[in-house]
Amino acid sequence: MNNMKRSIRRIFWLLALCFFLLLGYLGKLVLVERQGVSTNAYNSRLRYVDNSLRRGDIIDIDGEILATSVLQDDGTYMRKYPRARMAAHITGYSSVGKTGVEAAENFEVMTLHNEFFQRIMGIATKKELVGNSVVVTVDMDIQSIAGDLLGNAKGAVVVMEPSTGRILALQAYPDFDPNQVAAHWDQLKDHEDSPLVNRGTQGVYPPGSTFKLVTALSIMENMKDWQTRTYECTGEAAFQDKVIHCYKNKAHGTVDMKQALTVSCNCYFAQMAKEIGPGKLREVMARVGMESPAKFELAYSQSKIGLEASATESELVETAIGQGRTAVTPLYMAMFVSAIANEGIMMQPYIVDHIQYSNGKVGKQTVPKKLTEVCSTQESAILRDMMVSVVDNGTGTAAAISGVSVAGKTGTAENATGNDHSWFIGYAPAEDPKVAVAVVIENSRAYGSATPVAGKVIREALAQLESK
Amino acid sequence: MFDLLIMLSRYLFVFYIGFFLWQGIVYIAYEQGGFLGSPYRAVSIQRRLIIFMHITAFLILAYNRETMIYDWKTVLFGAAGCVFLLVAIHFLDRFYYEGCPLIWTGMLFLMDLSLIMLQRLAPSLAYKQLMWMTIGLAGMLMLPFFFRLIPRFEVFEWAYIIICYGLLLCTKIFGVERNGSTNWLRVGVFTFQPSELVKFLYIFYLASVFRKRIEWKEFITTGVLSAGVVALLVLQKDLGGALIFFMTYMVMLYIATSNEFLFLLGMGAASFAATLAYKIFSHVRVRVAAWQNPWADIDRGGYQIVNSLFAITTWGLLGSGLTKGMPKSIPVVESDFIFAAICEEFGTLFGAGVICIFIMLLYRGIRIALDSRRRYYSILAVGVTTMLCFQAFIIIGGVIKLIPLTGVTLPFVSYGGTSVLVSLMMMGLLQWVCVYCEQHGIDEDAPPIMGIEGGQDYE
Numbered sequence: 062m063n064n065m066k067r068s069i070r071r072i073f074w075l076l077a078l079c080f081f082l083l084l085g086y087l088g089k090l091v092l093v094e095r096q097g098v099s100t101n102a103y104n105s106r107l108r109y110v111d112n113s114l115r116r117g118d119i120i121d122i123d124g125e126i127l128a129t130s131v132l133q134d135d136g137t138y139m140r141k142y143p144r145a146r147m148a149a150h151i152t153g154y155s156s157v158g159k160t161g162v163e164a165a166e167n168f169e170v171m172t173l174h175n176e177f178f179q180r181i182m183g184i185a186t187k188k189e190l191v192g193n194s195v196v197v198t199v200d201m202d203i204q205s206i207a208g209d210l211l212g213n214a215k216g217a218v219v220v221m222e223p224s225t226g227r228i229l230a231l232q233a234y235p236d237f238d239p240n241q242v243a244a245h246w247d248q249l250k251d252h253e254d255s256p257l258v259n260r261g262t263q264g265v266y267p268p269g270s271t272f273k274l275v276t277a278l279s280i281m282e283n284m285k286d287w288q289t290r291t292y293e294c295t296g297e298a299a300f301q302d303k304v305i306h307c308y309k310n311k312a313h314g315t316v317d318m319k320q321a322l323t324v325s326c327n328c329y330f331a332q333m334a335k336e337i338g339p340g341k342l343r344e345v346m347a348r349v350g351m352e353s354p355a356k357f358e359l360a361y362s363q364s365k366i367g368l369e370a371s372a373t374e375s376e377l378v379e380t381a382i383g384q385g386r387t388a389v390t391p392l393y394m395a396m397f398v399s400a401i402a403n404e405g406i407m408m409q410p411y412i413v414d415h416i417q418y419s420n421g422k423v424g425k426q427t428v429p430k431k432l433t434e435v436c437s438t439q440e441s442a443i444l445r446d447m448m449v450s451v452v453d454n455g456t457g458t459a460a461a462i463s464g465v466s467v468a469g470k471t472g473t474a475e476n477a478t479g480n481d482h483s484w485f486i487g488y489a490p491a492e493d494p495k496v497a498v499a500v501v502i503e504n505s506r507a508y509g510s511a512t513p514v515a516g517k518v519i520r521e522a523l524a525q526l527e528s529k
Numbered sequence: 530m531f532d533l534l535i536m537l538s539r540y541l542f543v544f545y546i547g548f549f550l551w552q553g554i555v556y557i558a559y560e561q562g563g564f565l566g567s568p569y570r571a572v573s574i575q576r577r578l579i580i581f582m583h584i585t586a587f588l589i590l591a592y593n594r595e596t597m598i599y600d601w602k603t604v605l606f607g608a609a610g611c612v613f614l615l616v617a618i619h620f621l622d623r624f625y626y627e628g629c630p631l632i633w634t635g636m637l638f639l640m641d642l643s644l645i646m647l648q649r650l651a652p653s654l655a656y657k658q659l660m661w662m663t664i665g666l667a668g669m670l671m672l673p674f675f676f677r678l679i680p681r682f683e684v685f686e687w688a689y690i691i692i693c694y695g696l697l698l699c700t701k702i703f704g705v706e707r708n709g710s711t712n713w714l715r716v717g718v719f720t721f722q723p724s725e726l727v728k729f730l731y732i733f734y735l736a737s738v739f740r741k742r743i744e745w746k747e748f749i750t751t752g753v754l755s756a757g758v759v760a761l762l763v764l765q766k767d768l769g770g771a772l773i774f775f776m777t778y779m780v781m782l783y784i785a786t787s788n789e790f791l792f793l794l795g796m797g798a799a800s801f802a803a804t805l806a807y808k809i810f811s812h813v814r815v816r817v818a819a820w821q822n823p824w825a826d827i828d829r830g831g832y833q834i835v836n837s838l839f840a841i842t843t844w845g846l847l848g849s850g851l852t853k854g855m856p857k858s859i860p861v862v863e864s865d866f867i868f869a870a871i872c873e874e875f876g877t878l879f880g881a882g883v884i885c886i887f888i889m890l891l892y893r894g895i896r897i898a899l900d901s902r903r904r905y906y907s908i909l910a911v912g913v914t915t916m917l918c919f920q921a922f923i924i925i926g927g928v929i930k931l932i933p934l935t936g937v938t939l940p941f942v943s944y945g946g947t948s949v950l951v952s953l954m955m956m957g958l959l960q961w962v963c964v965y966c967e968q969h970g971i972d973e974d975a976p977p978i979m980g981i982e983g984g985q986d987y988e
Contacts, residue, residue, distance in 0.1 A: 064787040066899055069911055072780050073895040076915065079922045080888045084881055086931045091842055091877040099842040103827050103835065106843040106855050113532050168845060180536060 096358075100164040107159045107167060112137050117170035117192035119152050119162050121201045122414060123529075128152045128163065128239070132189070142239040144201065147208050150259040151199055151231055151412065153359075154239040157246050160257070165358040166195045166413060169425075174418035191419040198227040198414045198427075206521040207232040214508030215254065216482075216501045217261035217391040218515075220522055223399035223488055223497045225429035226408030229522060231359075231392075233260035262361035265388040266501055269472030270325045270456075271484045272383030274401070274444060276334055277322060278436055279345035281443065283337045290333075291317050298328040303375035305331040305382065308473070322447045323455035325471065327382045334381030339372040342381065349397060349435040350407055351389065358412050364389040384475060395499035397435070398486040401444050402468070402494035405436040449491050457485065460516030466491040467519060471512050473505070480504035485515035489523060496522045535589060535850040542875050543847065545582045546882035549575055549638060553631055553889050575634040576618050579641050583611055586645040589851045603648065610644045610659060617666055624670045627967045628960035632893045635886050636956055639941035640949075642883070646870055647944055649852060650863045654944045661946040665953035672957040673964070683905055686737035689730045690754055696723035697761045704765065724762060724770045725947040729954055731758065731774065732781075732912040739785035740905035751782070766812055769927075769935030773920050775799060780915045781908055820933035833860050837928050840873035841880070848876030864943040865936050868928045883942075884925060891918045894959055901966040910962045913955045 090098070100107070115138055119128040127148045130138040140155050142148070153161015163170075170192045173179045183190045207218040207230045220230040235256035237249055249257055258264065280287050294313035297306045305327050307313060313326045321329035334342055343366065346352075352366045367386025368376060379385035392410060400407035409430040416425040436444070448468035451457040456471045469487025476482060483505030488497035498518050500511040552571040559568040587607030591599045614637060621633050640662055647655035676682065696714075700723045705713045713720045738751050755778040762771040779799075783792040806813045815830055823831030823838075836859040844854065856862050856870035863870075872880035894914030901907045917940050924943075927934035938948040 065784055065904065065907060068784040068787045069895060069898050069907065072784060072911060072915065073891065076891055076918050076922070077888060079919070079926075080884055080891070083884050083922065083925050083929065083931060086926075087841075087872075087877060087881055087884070087929055090838070090929060091845060095842045095845065098838050101824075101835075101839070104839040104843060105858055106839055109849075109855070113536070168843070177537070177540060180533060184533070 095168075096165060097356075100159070100167060102158060102160075102164075102360075107164065110137070111171060114171070114173060114190035114192055116140065116155070117172075117194040117417075117419075119166075119170075120194055120196045120417065121148075121199050121204075122196065123200060123202075125201045127197070127201070128155075140239075145238045145240055146236045147205055148199070148201065149236045149239050150233045150261060151197060151204075151359075152239055154237075154242040156239075156243040161259075161359055162195055162197060162413065164360075166416075169193050169195055169416055174420065174422075174424075179419075193419065193424075194417040196414045196417055197412050198229065199231065199412065200229050200525060202525045203518075203522045204230040204232060206230075206525075207518050208234075210514045210517050211502075212508075215260070215503040216508075216511070217259075217264055217499075218518055219261050219391045219395035219499045220518060221395045221399050221410065221497045221499075223402035223494045224408070226396070226399065226410045226432075227414070227429070228410060228412045229496065230518075231259075231261045231412070233258075233264070259359065260391065260501075262357065262359050262390055262392045264501070265362050265364065265390055266482050266484075266503075267384055267474040267476055268387065268389045268394065269383040269474030269482065269484050270327075271394060271470050271472035271486050272381075272387065273322060273325065273330050274397075274448075274470055274486075275346060275349060275351075276330045276342065276381045277318060277444065277447070278349070278440060279337055279342050280318065280330075280333045281440055282345065283341045284333065287318060287333075289317075291315050292321070292326075292329045292332055294321075294326050294328045296328070298331060300331060300335060300378045301374040303378060305378055319447045319450060322470070323450045325451075325456045330381045331378035334377055335374060339368055339377045339380075340370040342377065343368050343370055343372075346387070348433075349400070350433050351387075351393065351397075353433070355393075355396065355410060355432060357392065357410050361392055362390050364393040383472060391499045391501050394484070394486045394501075395497055396432075398470075398488055398499060399494075399497040400435045401441050401448075402488040402497050403441075404438045405434055405441045407432045407435050445491055448487065452487065457487070457512055459510065459512040460485060460487060460519070462489065462516060462520045462523075465489050465520070465523065467516065468494075469512075469515065471510075478504070480506055483509075483511040485511040487515060487519065489519045495526055498522075531592060531594060532850075532853075535853060538585060538589060539847045539850050539876060541585060542582065542851075543878050543882075545578050545585075546638075546879050546886075549578045549634075550882060550885050550889070552578070553635070556631055557892075572630040572634060575631075575638075579614060579634065579638050580611065582638075583607070583614060583641050583645070586851060587611075587648070590645070590648050603652070606648065606652070606655065606659070610641070613659060613663060613666075614641060620666075620670055624673060625957075625960045625964050628964050629893050629897065631889060632956060632960060635890045635893070636941060636953075638886060639883070642871065643867075643942045643944070643949075645851075646867055646874075646942070647863060649874070650856060650867075650870060651944075654863055657946065658944055658949065661949045662953070665950040668950065669953045669957035672954065673961055676961055676965075682733070683737040683740055686734055689734035689737065693727045693730050693734065693758060694761075696727050697758065697765075699723065700765060701761060719946075721947040722945070724765075724767055725945075725951040727758070728773070728916055729951055729958075732777065732909065732916060732955075732958075735778065735781045736905055736909040736912055739781060739908050743786055748782075751778070763806060763810075767936075768813065768816070769920075769923055769937035772923055772935060773916060773937065776919045777912055777916045781912050784911050785908055816933045816935070820927075820930060823930070833866065834928075834930055834934060836860075837866055837869040838930060840869045841877060841929060844873060844876065846876050846878045848872065848874050848879065850874065861936075864938055864945055865924060865934075866928055867943050868925050868939055871942075887918055887921045890914075894918070897959060897963045897966070901962055903966070906962045906966060910959055913959045917952065917955055 116130045118126055128142050133139050153163040155163040172193055211232050211234050217233040235254045237256045296310040296312035307327045313324050316326050316329050346366045351364050365388050368380045409432045411427050415423050445468050452461050452467045452469045457469045460469050467489040468491040472484030474482040483502045486499045488494045498515050500515040502508050502511045552575045555565040555571040556568045558565045591603035593600050647658050700714050714723050738747055759771045759775050779795045819830040823834040827835050851874050854873040856873050859866045898907045898910035924937050924939050926932040938945045940952040
């Protein structure tokens, strides 16, 4: 009988454990995963409108209003976006469903701080109730400059603070006017250029030669004599069933890694990658976080590693120079170059700085978070040295700024459309990085290279940061 | 203005369930020798809280926002529900003298929640649900008389299992399909789920066999017969039912033999069987895929679960407020997914409270089993408690995506005539065991009552 009682007690604890699991999981769902789950575009509840309170504002880091609500005569609220297109891909829209910060912080802007108290006070004083405001890390001065420089070239500009992961600007074109989304919904949603897609976070492009930084990292780690190794570039090299050409078939002569990176020599990196092998290269790609999902407030696409450990030689050499099936987002490239600037430490990107309650108090300040370590301090210093050389006397001279040393890497990504995409990733000042950028311009033959755009963005961003 | 009241009512509902649970703790503390307040007062507060919750909810539900007047039909139904609750409170004490009051209040709280949610989601179902509850309650009140007429009902073990198989085979042959499972049987105008009735009989059967000393013969016959029941349910695509029967069998076998090895062996065999089922049946694979990544197939396979997650996460801890959410976007929300609707409109805190009520029922059920002086009744009580609580676990777990979804009802809360009827009967049985042991327990030289948390060891 006593045995049985002991067994019964054990069964109690087993079942109680099941219920505690339920409680724990429910808590995790609503406290941790809430934002990610509930902001999904399929959630019909996002269309819910509550007219008993004014939706909170979206504000940039200097206090400029990006989205606000205005009371209309019929007692309902109308959402206004004073900066319209300029911040469209950040604010998103709140009309036909929600996107951007409007979606990510939907429940924050619809929440009253100290709700119970405010509601009672609202009845007593008949004062308008206002939801919490969201302050984003974006600086509209830099954002506007980036927007003007991008003009009507399809592509994206991401500006990030390397040491924290704060997004300072996030521009993408084509864009849309969030004030007009409901009115023009039918054109917008089926438009061939998909203006509603934020190319900065959702656009996936082959990385082109910017990928050589990753290849360079894996060479440093897997080839003992890399510093003394040279390669004789004749402008083209044959591998298995693939011939790799340097840009315009230019023969670069005898190059070491620094020179190869400076002039962006395809043959050098293809040959070295062949010697390292696909397994080692893939290892480094995985370590630099190319495929690990980062958490970000806005909708983003996952970058993809298109290289298996068992890949053929042709696949390997193509990947090593940034072609092949590997594809990245501008946001990821900004994270990667920021990591190099930040002594190898990749930070979690974020765009919501804090929440501002209607009584003016600050809450839920985002704390910068380390994501992963992509390389050692020494390796990042070597890369910096090479990247400075790219801008000073290599392919990236168009990004040079007088008085400031810029580190960067250019890229040209061939793709299925036949029109090359132009890339530039970099940071400045090289010795004490304040800003990092990733710029991509689709169809660069028509719209020009990303390099001068990136240079100007860096210059203006530094000037803005200086003046504040 | 009315919206404002709904907003404020959210705090009220969280208070109701929080205070309700606190009173349960007050009662248990007294029983364990501590003192947080009078246990009698605690139970009477709990009863009042149920009535208050009922009135608050129906005041919200009955108000028509367009015409700004109260809908008399809903008011009437609310009043009928209130009468039902009062009658239940009154008679349960009379018919089950000295039954556990926490089980009654917990059960009534859940039933009241069911009436409120169904009135909110589909009023016509709420009427039917109330009718079934009334029938179930009447049947439950008759149960003690019935048991008194047939004093030694443990001797009919073979009859129980034969009826079980009869019912299941009938379903297999004459069954109609609903919601993807062919476990419904039509008799005249009624459709019902025989697997629910089988639950009741099956527990009787197992308890009757296990009351004796268990030799290989008993072990093998019960094992084979249980495997047969589980297999029949799997064939009817009633995976949840199969899981519940299996778990109940394992638990009852374990407490009857106190053999951990057998229990682990059974679990191992079950994992093997589950893997096999995954390989063989496509509908199992569909369920598992929808659980692993519902986002990959939002439009079809993952639709239910994704919408359920939206409902739970969208409004946060306090919910949208009664009538303000969109629970109807979830298919079959009134039966399997009612927990998601509760989380949506009453908030996740309230949902957690509902889980705590099940923990309370579990605790009380296990206490009854521990306090009972006869092996047969102990096994019976554990069987009933396990079945009910495990069922609650797998459906809530399915709805919040902790485990793959298996379509079973949430006891007392989900819409379903047979489910309510059988759940009530099982509670009646549990309480009857409690009453019986109170009355007949003194004459045996059993050790004193043991607490679950108590560090006593009687080895």
